[in-house]
Amino acid sequence: MNHHDRGLKTKAHLIAKSLLPENQETPIHFLEEKITPRSLTFRRNHFPYPKFPIQPFFLTITGSVKNPLIFHYSQITSMPSQTITALLECSGNKRAHFEPKVFGDQWKEGALSQGNWKGVPLSYLLSLTEVNTGAREIVFLGDDSGVKDGQHVHFQRSLPLEKALDQHVIVAWEHNQKPLSPKHGFPFRLIVPGWYGMASVKWLKTIHVINHSFSGPFQTDDYVYYPHKSEDKDSFPVTTNRVNSIIQHPLDRQILKPGKHEITGLAWTGEGVITSVEISVDNGVTWKAASLHNPTQKYQWVKWSISHVFEKNHESTVKVRAFDSTGQSQPDQAFWNRKGYGHNQVSQIKVQIEN
Amino acid sequence: MNHHDRGLKTKAHLIAKSLLPENQETPIHFLEEKITPRSLTFRRNHFPYPKFPIQPFFLTITGSVKNPLIFHYSQITSMPSQTITALLECSGNKRAHFEPKVFGDQWKEGALSQGNWKGVPLSYLLSLTEVNTGAREIVFLGDDSGVKDGQHVHFQRSLPLEKALDQHVIVAWEHNQKPLSPKHGFPFRLIVPGWYGMASVKWLKTIHVINHSFSGPFQTDDYVYYPHKSEDKDSFPVTTNRVNSIIQHPLDRQILKPGKHEITGLAWTGEGVITSVEISVDNGVTWKAASLHNPTQKYQWVKWSISHVFEKNHESTVKVRAFDSTGQSQPDQAFWNRKGYGHNQVSQIKVQIEN
CATH class of the missing domain: 2.60.40.650 (Immunoglobulin-like)
Structure with a gap:
């Protein structure tokens, strides 16, 4: 990644798409490594960063469960862990290439990074709380919030129960062998391998089990494929990364x-x-x-x-x-x-x- | 330029177009300052960087002059100086926007930076050497070199005598109140305000006064407007910045x-x-x-x-x-x-x- 040109370092940096909130892509054309360094991992935010430090570091699991539980950071990080190497790709990656052009951040190819993520399987946490019969979705609330469509909302996304129980879905606390960085979700980030990045909720604070379909703005307004210019018909949700x-x-x-x-x-x-x-x-x-x-x-x-x-x-x-x-x-x-x-x-x- | 988002710094960086040689553009959409910081000044190179340190730091003026002279760095920097604020724009700036598309580095809008340049007017140096009657152009040789069209060549450009004597054309040794950086031409850089950046020769080593027209590859092959796809007719040289x-x-x-x-x-x-x-x-x-x-x-x-x-x-x-x-x-x-x-x-x- 660092080239040396007669003693002078030549280095590619993150590429700014917007700064408030911060959206920057990885200089993916110039990276050779399997693992994207933390400093070059793309940053995609919907709101300003949450206030730091987020303390105390608790993760709450509640809703349609037998035993609602609140875990402290030290409890989570001493649970049985799993480390996975997974890429994250923003669903808007390559948006700049659509013809006719569409609105939104004009990502080229670098809303794409690959990392090592260490954490506790979500299924393990749910085995402790136990999920009620009739549970359909799990909602993940991030600590990032702001005004959207006139409402103050947190970033929230849901997964169907089946996907949530996939053994590779983890609540991560490490990224590339270090605690998550403040910009990438410290203290906890959900990692949903195989799904576009919006599913991997940063600054994860609350996990809510529900018996119905979740309909927050980042679930049923954004991150939805609308095949028509003006009508909403034929729309369907954004989920797995396309080949x-x-x-x-x-x-x-x-x-x-x-x-x-x-x-x-x-x-x-x-x-x-x-x-x-x-x-x-x-x-x-x-x-x-x-x-x-x-x-x-x-x-x-x-x-x-x-x-x-x-x-x-x-x-x-x-x-x-x-x-x-x-x-x-x-x-x-x-x-x-x-x-x-x-x-x-x-x-x-x-x-x-x-x- | 540095935004602070709840205590976290969000910063735009240079945007890599290629790394060997290094070509990176300024994140110009995200800059507010009148003077572009040195670290964010666009980098446009034709060859690998010259070997550093370039020592001894001499500038030679020769060719069709009465008194060929060799100046040491300390002599140049103690001459009467002039400081100018000038922008530099690569003539390939916005190349990515041509339709039909053209080949070469796909600069967007950021091959553009503005700096403070301090140096000695070229006209002052030429008043010391005196120029012979019949002199037509001044050729500037940079210390950067490499293979082009099968030949090992230095980056060289010429100016017509009249432009060279313009009081704002300087041999700069300072950029934004500091000695030139190795990446931007240390020890000396010609600054030709009002002309596209290729005229502002970095790592300036030799100034050669000639009685004819210069025809190096960066003068009569590159940096020429060719209005036709396959033919060279109607071509003319790239000189001043267009509005x-x-x-x-x-x-x-x-x-x-x-x-x-x-x-x-x-x-x-x-x-x-x-x-x-x-x-x-x-x-x-x-x-x-x-x-x-x-x-x-x-x-x-x-x-x-x-x-x-x-x-x-x-x-x-x-x-x-x-x-x-x-x-x-x-x-x-x-x-x-x-x-x-x-x-x-x-x-x-x-x-x-x-x-």
Whole structure:
């Protein structure tokens, strides 16, 4: 990540989309590591940061449970833990690429980071409180709040009970071997691998078990796919990460010298694992399989590469499409939706070859 | 520039376009200051950085002069000095906005920074060496070098004698009250206010007076406007900054609450001064004059603003055009050229008004 150019450090930084609230993307084209450093993990906020320090550090589980419980930080962190490596991707990632264009933060490809998360499985916590028969959803309340549509609200999201009991859903207190940072959810953050980032509620304060469907503004207004420009019909909720990829090298519109170049990048999906990545250097006429660098693992991106000899005086359109084990692949055309979620169109760059 | 969000610092950083060589743009939408901090001044390099430290620190003036001279750093820095506030803009600034798209680093609006530069007027140095009759151009050689078109070359640019003798052209050794940083040209950098940044040669080592026209690759191949896709005819050199502007607030595709908002930004030009800035909030049908915040000064940007009441449930296209004292204004359509220089189309954003 830090390049050294004759003794001078050259480093890519977070890329600001807005500062109040803070929304910055990861310089993903310039990262080589499997784990995104904490300082370069993308920041996506709906409201100003909660007041720090948040004390005392309690997590409450209440609602439709047999034993409502309040856990102190020291209790949570001494429970049986699990560490998972998982990527988080904002559902607005690549929003800037929608055509026609949509409103909202114009994320390019870097609302995407991968981290190590250590925490207690949510299912373990729920086994202590026990869930009543008839429970349908679990609502997660973050300590971040502000005015939305004229109302003062907290950021809140729900999961269906079934997903909440998935063994990989954890209440994390560590990120990359350190306590969560204030900007990424200290003291507790829900981590929901395989779902877009909005599900991984930061500054988690209260877990509420309910017998009905939750309908907060971040559940039924935002984070909903609206396929029509003006009407709300045919809408459905944003959940799992769609199969996706980025080309890290070359860069779009880069001028390359003739000869052999490595084409490299990342591919990922929410359900199942990546099974193959295909590259076309002739604008989609023919496709070849790229090499996958690490064994494909659930919830993690896989690095891929292929080398290609580019000929002189030539423009080349490079396309990449990833396939996953559930039979999904990147579409030729993104699924357009009014709020701009889940863009996963076949990745494309154009390069020029010059001497 | 540093916002504080409940005790947490939120800060915009340089935005990487490439790291080897280092090309990073200023987060210009998020800067308020008149003077861009050194750490956020855009970095545009053609080659890896020169080896540091560059010692001994000499500047040679030779060629068609009566008295060829070699100056030591301490001599230069004890000469009569001049301090100027001037912006530097890369001629590739806004390249990403050309349609049809062009190749090269995809700069958005931030290949633009403003600094305080202290140095000795070039005309003073040339008065010491004296220039021979018949001298036509002055060639400036930087210490940065590498392979271009199969040849090992230094970055070199020339100025016509008349421009070189302009009292505001200086050999700078200070940037924002400190010695030049290694990344921005230490020990010496030519500063040519009013011309695009390629003229302000970094790591300046040799000044060569010639009786003919200089034809290095950065003079007659790059930094040339080629109006046609495949042919070189009608080409002409890149020189002065075209009249230009950016909208800093709101951001493109931002969702705003109904009510009064400040529309703010910067405007600048290479020759003359900015005389007015006009805003349209109805996609160019009607225009109003914006307020100019500081007296317009040559070689500096002017901050402008206008407030506007945005109505609910509405999309609005905001356009901005600047006018200068030489009669130039931003065109409705950028002057397309193959290498993507001098983009100065009327600035435009689109916002959505939601409750």
